[in-house]
Amino acid sequence: MTVAVSLINMKGGVGKTTLAFNLAWFSAWKANLRVLAIDLDPQANLSQYFMGAQRYLEHLNADKGTVLEIFEQFSMPNQKNGAPTLLDPTKIVHRLHEWNDGSLIDLIPSRLELAWTLKNPTEKSSLLPPFLAKISENYDLILIDCAPTESILTAAAYKSSRFVVVPVKPEFLATIGLSPTCTLTRRVQAHASRARHRYGGHSLQ
Ligand SMILES: Nc1ncnc2c1ncn2[C@@H]1O[C@H](COP(=O)(O)OP(=O)(O)O)[C@@H](O)[C@H]1O
Ligand SMILES: [Mg+2]
Secondary structure (H helix, E strand, O other), rough: OEEEEEEEEOOOOHHHHHHHHHHHHHHHHHOOOEOOOOOOOOOOOHHHHHHOOHHHHHHHHHOOOOOOOHHHHHHHHOOOOOEEOOOOHHHHOEEEEOOOOOOOEEEOOOOOHHHHHHOOOOHHHHHHHOOOOOOHHHOOOEEEEEEOOOOOHHHHHHHOOEEEOOOOOHHHHHHHHHHHHHHHHHHHHHHHHHHHOOOOOOOOO
């Protein structure tokens, strides 16, 4: 069974991205899991951690896929007939490393233009769960790194996760961020169990 975990806190700088990066590597390399890391922050720090600044830039310049295409799949009509292009998961998911025992680490990178998605949110937060449902059998663990602002991106993360990890630094502002994060998580949990709009049939924990 695939376990999806989101790393969320309304406060930035508490270690969400660093923890996502290290958890992903540890889970694949030492725990022999098949891991998918998803960068849901337009700042794209997780993508830069994994790929390095140079390779990440080359990736963008070559117009290779990012998480943006999942959220904008119906608003990017192709040039030929104006219809949306069918999303190909192999163009969005990038293999970073694989081991002989079958464990691996894949990444769905982010890019700054993901911030556009926030300007025209509509029902876009519902697009991530069905995309992940298509590929989740390829993974044991999915880690989703979020931006420190409540938006359709965090809503998408909540809808796609079974667990939420809230990293907190032992400092004044970081502990203040904990309370609204917990309140929001409880609200989403109540909403999700009513609406059953998650894939996999698990409730958020
Ligand atoms: N366990 C840690 N110990 C010390 N510094 C850390 C630790 N985790 C993260 N950092 C540092 O804290 C800063 C913010 O971390 P980051 O992972 O980018 O936070 P967030 O994703 O929550 O904004 C970075 O400079 C990072 O190197
Ligand atoms: Mg971060």
